[in-house]
Amino acid sequence: MGWQTSWTEILGFVTGALCVWLVARQHIANWPIGIANNIFFIALFYPAGLYADAGLQIVFIALAAYGWWSWTHGGGPGTVGALQVRRSTATEWAALAAVGAVGVLGLTLLLARVTDSTVPFWDALTTGLSLMATYGQCRKLVESWWLWIAADLVYIPLYVYKGLYLTSLLYAVFLALCVAGLLAWRGALPVRGAHGTRRVAA
Structure with missing residues (x-):
């Protein structure tokens, strides 16, 4: 087919697909597999001039460590049990949108001025x-699945x-x-039963 690829790109493909599949199933192994995927992508993106995407993988590794802990400990001191799927609050959406917009703008300017990136805005937006x-x-x-889809x-x-x-x-x-992950997590949302009790959606 005229494609040129490498073992780095192949391993990034395999670990990436496995990671997302495990996330959709809420399997804790997605985090170490995801870290391996991040390492492969650093080696892939930097030579391609996708500097923001390469740097993003380092942040992903840090977030993976936090996510690994959060999924197993519920996300807070003294919290017992695994974290449950839930919907975002309006406050969370507003905060994410504000931080995201500022981050994309700042990163676009940075990439345009200090790197040879040919796609500064798109690299920043995906980041x-x-x-x-x-x-x-x-x-x-x-x-979070809607953001990934975008x-x-x-x-x-x-x-x-x-x-x-x-x-x-x-x-x-x-x-x-x-x-598939969006549908699976929506199905795992707690819903209110007929008598006001909480149950997990089928």
């Missing part, structure tokens, strides 16, 4: 969306433009897995 989505994933917020819709053509065809295909797989 901002991905960070917002990862934070939501760490807190098991259902809406990011993937930009990532797919961006990686085609950069010649990373296998990675573009991976993000098309991610897109499908994100839709």
Whole structure:
């Protein structure tokens, strides 16, 4: 097919797809698999001139450590049991939108001025969306899947433009897995029963 790829891109493909599948199933192993995926992507993105995406992987590793702890400890001192899936509050949405907008603007200016990036805005936009989505994933917020879907819709053509065809295909797989994850997490939301008791949706 005329594609050029590498073992780094192949391993990024495999670990990335496995990670998203495990997240959709709320399996704790997604975090160490995700860290391995981040390492492969650092080695892949930096030579391709996707500097924000490469730097983003370092942040992802830190967030993965937080998410790993959050999923097992409920996210707070003295909290017992695993974290439960829930919807985002209006305050959380507002805070994420504000921080994301400022971050995308600042990163776009930085990439345009101090790097040779040919796609500063798109690199910054995908970085901002991905960070917002990862934070939501760490807190098991259902809406994090919508953010991932938005990011993937930009990532797919961006990686085609950069010649990373296998990675573009991976993000098309991610897109499908994100839709499945959204449906799965919506099904896991606690709902109020007929007598006011809480139960998990089937």
